[in-house]
Each structure stands twice: as structure tokens, then as C-alpha cells.
Amino acid sequence: MEIRRIGILGSGRLGRGIAENAASIGYDVLLFSQGAGNNNAPHSIELSLNKKLAKWALTESEKRVILSRIDYTSDLKDLANVDLVIEATIDHFYTKQELLRTADKLCPPDVIFILTSATLSVSDIARGLSRPDLLVGLHFIPPVPKINVVELSHGHQTSEDTIRAVEKFVEKLGKKVIHVKESPGLVNPRALITLINEGAYMVDEGVAGIEAVESILKESWSMEQGPFEMADRMGLDTILHWMEQLQEKFGDRYAPSPLIRRFVRTGRLGVKAKIGFFAYTQDGLIDKTWQEQGDQA
């Protein structure tokens, strides 16, 4: 099937990023969100494009074309007219499976489904669907339009044709596909979580402060963002959830550091709460004027 219109389930950072990326290269996109999720999505996508405009990465007319390719809905029935479904909701088994089961009933039988989970198995999710051969796992790294590598994992029943079609789609998005075995945490989330967790342990043990750990790692490895800023952007609640999932599977080497638990408990969830390891401005930039109070860090 020629993929021309993509349905994306979930308008969080990941869903919006995939929508912007796909629309930028010419796909029509339908962004689905339950509740108020879609209220901010158009504005967030426009803000993201405005940042590119400010850096001359696109023109005003290109921006208008990209925005015009994205439609928004809160009605899953609209999925009847898409050629590909990408699930991009929170990493929760029953949430994802329930949503995909509903989509399964609404979409034409040859539509491929993509699962974006970092910790859930494609084979497990596929069990609840009438199209287990058409389900593939993709792990995108936010910001999706910028990061050009994607991990692809497939389930026991995923067909070769489905894998080829998804590879082609990802390559069209301008990204490199790397195949990995379906395993909790895949490669990137597992390695990243270890880095974030170890950094947090070091801060807790007083080896160095948040700024110092961030700076040493970021500058030594030429990272665009250090591990703590990455964690803040992904959401510390998400990071903690991943750690707990991995701890359950692989044991205590993934045991979350007390600092991360403390941050999540006190609402320091990262950019979305305007505070996590760092404080953030309204525009989501690190607030360099902010000073940590007390002995949190």
C-alpha cells in the first residue's frame, strides 16, 4: 500500500515530533488525542517550526505548507482514512494495547501499525490485535525531526513485507533504521537510563553537583544536551517508569537513584513542570538565573 496519510495516536512531544517530521517531507498527518491533548498541539508544532524559521532552516511558505498538512481529531473513527498508524502514547501496556485494539477495528485490514514503546514487547502487544503480522516497533529519539536514527524491533509474527515497508517509510523520514531484538529498553533507552541514573547517584553521593556532572559528560562526549537535560525533556516520571520496568526485568542494576525518586515525588518532573534537574523558562529553555535552594542537589 502506498503510504500517504498517517494517523498518529497521541499528541505529546513524541507524537508532535513525528507529525512535524512526516508533514515536513510531504505526508498528510492526522494527529489524534483524547481529551485536551490536541488543544496545544497546533501551537506547539508552530512554535517548533518558528524556531526553524528563525534559524533559516525553512521559509515562511514552507512552514505554512507543513502546518496545512496536519489535521487534528479526538475521534478515532477518523482513522478509517489513514494508510499507517503510529501509536505514540505513554509507555503503559494496557493504554497502548487498548488504543491499538480500537484502531484495529476501525482501520482497513492492510494498514500497518507502529508501536513506539521503549520497554514493551511488540509480540506482547500484537497478541491483542487481528493484524499481528502488521505490527512493528520503532523507537524514535526526541526531538524527532532532528535525531536521525531509529531502532526497529519486530515481533514473532511481524511479516517481512511489513518490515520492508516500515524501513522504507523511516528512510523517507530521512532517518537511518537500525534493527534490534525486541528487548525491554532496546539500546538507546537502556544506555541512556544507565547514564542518567549513574549521574544522579553521583550527585546524591556528593561526587559532583548537577551542573558539574552535566558539564563534564556533555563537553567530554560532544553531546548537544547532557544526560540531565535529556531526562528533564523526556520527563522524570517517564524515566522513573522506564527504570522500574527495567529493574523488574534485569534486576537491581537499574534500581532508580533516590534523587530521581525524590524529584518525581516532589513534582520536579522536568520541562513540563518547569523544574527537574534544572529550572526552565516558559519557552522551555534552561533558566540560567535559577539557583538550587537547600541540599536537593
Added chain:
Amino acid sequence: MKIFVLNCGSSSLKYKLYDIADETVLADGKVERIGQDDATVTHQSIDKEKVKRTMPILEHTVAIQECLKLLVDKEHGIINSASEIDAVGHRVVHGGESFSDSVLITSQTKRVLTSIIDLAPLHNPANLAGIRAAEKLMPGTPQVAVFDTAFHSTMPKHAYLYAIPYVLYQRHKVRRYGFHGTSHKYIADRTAALMGKDLSSLKIISCHLGNGASLAAIDGGRSIDTSMGFTPLEGLVMGTRSGDIDPGALPYIMEKEDLTMADLSSMLNKHSGIYGLSGVSDMRDIENGIAAGNALHITAFDVYEYRIRKYIGSYAAAMNGVDAIVFTAGVGENTISLREKICENLTFLGITFDHEANRKMGKEVELSTPESRVRVFVVPTDEEVIIARDTAKIVN
């Protein structure tokens, strides 16, 4: 002999059907928005009504098929069958160093074209798609590739080499290639005819000034230098392209503005030129702005004009003389004030300018007076006829 000329872009194509005996255009048209449900096909055969249709056209094969259908259509067509087409001439943007002239397309030609795709990643894939589609729809009809770069293949080494480590030329063929070759060739041929002289005796500076713009120094009918380089970004100030800039400024800008390579490329290609200086990219808007006293528009015009004049001076030096300067393409053919300012400041070459003639629009016209030492012309370009001529020559 009927020659079908195809110019395929990534999401559009233009075509003309020629009767090469007298170079009559029997039909022409274009397909826009290829890849979309609402693609448009516009077609007109000689002495017939223009037709415009909207339909889903997802790829080049379907687009060319629709063009062929219209060419044989009872109401709008001009031929009875596609088999009446004797050959197809394709515009191909980049021939690299492999093609110094137009060629008959064989499987070997396509292999070489595929191997040099990264020299023109935006254009050559679409050109190849057009070739493959035409072969599929007109099996057995000879196909010819005519390259934008080929006319400049006569440039001497001292003109095409950049003074960077020679190994980069050896490894990656980084050098000046030049573009708009078919246009510059047409201008050279036509200028010689207008002057009633043998092209081999003339030194011509051809100024192709469209949204993209380049100058060529043509000595004895051979291009000996041109302002576009490895890519169409170098040289003159263009609608949205910067043209020449100190390469040392680029890493400085990237660092100060935190730009990626892709951001920088987009900035130089889409946000610079007269648009970058003034906020508008169309020379007609610049002229209106100047009339209204807009300082930015005046500056943009001055920078644009000065760069052209500087290149004309350097090409006169490169050829050790100049017999004719010729303006062509959208801006070159239609901007009276630009031609006037350029020529008024070239009196050292012995140009005397005919202001009256300069106001004539839309046709071939001489802008210099009889006593002028260098003759100046406006010649509307015709790239398609060069493609048709080369195709006929090769097929014959």
C-alpha cells in the same frame, strides 16, 4: 522529425513537442504537483485551445502518460500516435565530468548518471525518473540527455579548479561545473547570428538573469568561465541565493547563530540574495520599492547590479576583450533599469547605450548604438530548442 523535449523536476515537469525541420513548437505544457491528488496538467497544441486538468498524479510515469494522451487527443492533440515522436530529449542538470556533450541514453549512461547523483541531489534523481518513465512509455524511441553543465566542459583547468587541496578534486571531483549551459549556448549562437559574424571570432558575455543567475564568458563559441560553480549557489546575487561569500564567514555565522549544516545551506539558498537583503525576491517588487524610496530595496538592487558588473569586468579581462554583452531570462529580459545601470557604468569598455531601444520589451533587441565598441543585446533565451536540436543531431 518530431522531438519531444522533457524537463523533469521533483514535483513538476515541462514539455514541448517540436517539428525540428523548422523548429516549430507543435505543443507545449506542464504538469505540476506530481505526487498529489490534485496535480494539474496544462497543455496547448498549436492553433488549439489551451486545456487545464486536475487529477491525481502520483509519479512521473503517470505524468508523462497524461502528456502523451493530450498530444494524441482528438480535440486537443497534434499527433495521431505517440509513435510519431522520433526522439525524446531530456534536460539533465548535472553531467559531472563524465559528460562533456549531449549523449544517447543507454544503460551505461543511466549507470553513470546514477553514480553522480550526489553532485545534484535535488535535480538529477527527478531527471532520471523522467528518463525511466519515458523509456517505459515509449519503448524503442531514442532518448537523449542534454546537460546543463556540458557547455561549460570547455573551461580550462585554471578556471574550473578551486585553490583547495588538489586531492579533493581527485577524490570527490570538487571543481567548478557551471550551470544554465543550454541557455548560454543558445545565447551565443543567436548573438553570432544577430551580429552576422562567425561565432568562432566572437568574445561574448552571456548574462542569464532569472531567479537563478549566472554569467558565462564565451570565447570563440566555447565557455571559458562561468559564475556558478560546484553548485548553483556561487557567483551572482540571486533571488534567494547569496552567490559569492567569504567561506570564512560561514563557520563564524554557524557558531554565532548555533546553526547546523542544513540550516546554513537553507539560509544561503532560500533566505539570502535580494530576498535576504530586502525581504522580497522578485525584481518587480524591488523596482516598485525603489520607486517608493525603500532604502533596503535600493541597497539590494545596488548589490545585485554591482556583482553583475564586477563579473562582466572580470570576464572581459579573462577573454582579453569583449565583442558583445547579452542579457537574457526573466530579470535580464525585463528589467530596464538594471540593464541601464550596468551599461552606463561600463563606458570604459567603449559601450554607448541606446536608452530608447532599452525600453523595448519582449523581443530580441540591440541596446548599443552603432558607434559602440561593444554591442549589447537582449535575447530571450530558449533552452528547449537547444535540447531539441542536440537530440535531433544525435539521433541522426
